[in-house]
Amino acid sequence: MNKGINLSYSNIDTPSTGISWINMTKDKRILLLESSIQLFSTEVDISVIDANENGQVSIIINSSIEINDRGAFLLNLEENLKNTIDVGINIWHEAIGDKSSLRNLRGIEVLS
Amino acid sequence: MSESVMTNDGELILDSHKLSYHMDRVNSWEAGERIGPVTVDMSLTRACGAMCSFCYAMMQEPQERRGIKTDHILHLLDDFAEVGVKGVSLVSDGESTLSKAYVPFIKHAASLGINVGNATNGWEWGPEKSEQVLPHMSWIRFTVAAGTPERYAEIMYKGPEHTEVFDKAMKNIKHAVAYKKKHNLGVTLGIQMVLMPEFKDEIIPFAKLGVELGVDYAVIKHCSDDEYQTLGIDYSKYEAMYELLDQAEALSTAKTKIIVKWDKIKDKGKPSYKRFYGPPFLLQISGSGLVAPSGMFFNARYSKLHIGNFTNERFIDIYNSERYWRAMNYLASPSFDAQTMMGTLPIQHYVSTALDNHIKGTKKIIAQNGDKPLHVNFL
Numbered sequence A: 001m002n003k004g005i006n007l008s009y010s011n012i013d014t015p016s017t018g019i020s021w022i023n024m025t026k027d028k029r030i031l032l033l034e035s036s037i038q039l040f041s042t043e044v045d046i047s048v049i050d051a052n053e054n055g056q057v058s059i060i061i062n063s064s065i066e067i068n069d070r071g072a073f074l075l076n077l078e079e080n081l082k083n084t085i086d087v088g089i090n091i092w093h094e095a096i097g098d099k100s101s102l103r104n105l106r107g108i109e110v111l112s
Numbered sequence B: 001m002s003e004s005v006m007t008n009d010g011e012l013i014l015d016s017h018k019l020s021y022h023m024d025r026v027n028s029w030e031a032g033e034r035i036g037p038v039t040v041d042m043s044l045t046r047a048c049g050a051m052c053s054f055c056y057a058m059m060q061e062p063q064e065r066r067g068i069k070t071d072h073i074l075h076l077l078d079d080f081a082e083v084g085v086k087g088v089s090l091v092s093d094g095e096s097t098l099s100k101a102y103v104p105f106i107k108h109a110a111s112l113g114i115n116v117g118n119a120t121n122g123w124e125w126g127p128e129k130s131e132q133v134l135p136h137m138s139w140i141r142f143t144v145a146a147g148t149p150e151r152y153a154e155i156m157y158k159g160p161e162h163t164e165v166f167d168k169a170m171k172n173i174k175h176a177v178a179y180k181k182k183h184n185l186g187v188t189l190g191i192q193m194v195l196m197p198e199f200k201d202e203i204i205p206f207a208k209l210g211v212e213l214g215v216d217y218a219v220i221k222h223c224s225d226d227e228y229q230t231l232g233i234d235y236s237k238y239e240a241m242y243e244l245l246d247q248a249e250a251l252s253t254a255k256t257k258i259i260v261k262w263d264k265i266k267d268k269g270k271p272s273y274k275r276f277y278g279p280p281f282l283l284q285i286s287g288s289g290l291v292a293p294s295g296m297f298f299n300a301r302y303s304k305l306h307i308g309n310f311t312n313e314r315f316i317d318i319y320n321s322e323r324y325w326r327a328m329n330y331l332a333s334p335s336f337d338a339q340t341m342m343g344t345l346p347i348q349h350y351v352s353t354a355l356d357n358h359i360k361g362t363k364k365i366i367a368q369n370g371d372k373p374l375h376v377n378f379l
Helices: A019-023 A026-040 A067-084 B023-030 B070-083 B102-112 B127-136 B149-156 B164-183 B197-213 B239-249 B262-267 B300-305 B315-320 B322-331 B349-360
Strands: A046-051 A056-061 A090-093 B004-007 B010-013 B039-042 B087-090 B115-120 B139-143 B188-194 B217-221 B257-260 B282-285 B290-292
Touching: A026 A046, A026 A067, A067 A090, A067 B300, A067 B322, A090 B300, B004 B257, B023 B349, B070 B102, B070 B315, B087 B102, B102 B115, B102 B127, B127 B164, B139 B164, B149 B164, B149 B197, B164 B188, B164 B197, B188 B197, B197 B217, B197 B239, B197 B257, B239 B257, B262 B349, B282 B290, B300 B322, B315 B322
Parallel strands: A056 A090, B039 B087, B039 B282, B087 B115, B115 B139, B139 B188, B188 B217, B217 B257
Antiparallel strands: A046 A056, B004 B010
16 A cells, blocks of 8 residues: 655755756746746736746736635646646745734735 | 753753654655645644744745634644644744634644644733643743843834833743642743844854743744845855854753754755755644745745645645645755745744755664654654
């Protein structure tokens, strides 16, 4: 039975982005990502807000999507982008700042 | 393992892990089987009356918060028992003592044989509350940011003039120490200082305060930061404090041990592992109800790793879902790099380091026989 955790990658490096991705302008990367995302899903509205040379991509989900479905949807999307654009892509949603008014008195802004 | 300290109550391990006492889970995990967490770290709310400058909760806002009601937590504990959870620590991203579910949670956990620990500022933990829960607790760890009232109030609240919060905490801690002694309770009482380099002037006063209070231990630990250094922790500055930390440890007495979490402090914020194997053993749940593998991933930024919310779906169904195991497997895959894609020194750090070394064969986890340490179900 092998339904648990795959332990065969402990020594494997995380893939880096390829030359063609690195040589692309940020605007071109974003356009490419947005067109791929459109092909992947027409039901969920997603904006790409950043796409770095190292493959770290920031997105915002504009549609309402239940938490039960959101994670799997985003993992599927990332897998699709790795397969169709560059294996070094990792997608992250835009960060949200603390909603605690008291803690916010500290003036800490979540960086990204 | 094991970096342990002998207290009057028994062997205390704070600067290592306890996987050696849970080899059934380790062996099942290694065999590719699905395992239930030994420990869950969670909060009953994201609210808190303090505003600690070192608080990681400032970086843990998820996409939605849901109120956790007593019914939710009773079901949750039943589900924990079903999947084999042995210990629950109420730490995570909020002040659980503020929740109406706090006392029922602890009593129900005790009735199920699940051990409970709690980290708290102690401000809303007067005798009417503490006396209800102390007999059922394995440990209580009070966050005490400094040894002097003014610095305490400055770091944990609105400014140095608000020493009333220090006074309230001290009163409640002293009561707990006396209550434990009077009723000969097994609960371990400690205080904790989360050390940022700018707090170094408070290291010795904190250690002295621990001795004065008569708690079982006073621990000094690193401060976690996210991968973007939102809190701006400069880990290179910790080394300059080693001598002071040694001096603090030397203040230990027969009653009160001063403990420095050297292993994490010396790691300087960079783990040895690339894959993050700890969460299946030590799961974290947010005070928003969010179930995610680790508190490192509570923020909306990590939405792809958000598995579910136990207030709108039973935990047992979340645990048994493919999405639970997919998120856990993502962290074990090359797509995830623990050195660059998450914050520093998570609660699963010791466990993850040990499991990574075990899998690589550099240091195998070996079963421990004989007397168990204190709090063995808190990995």
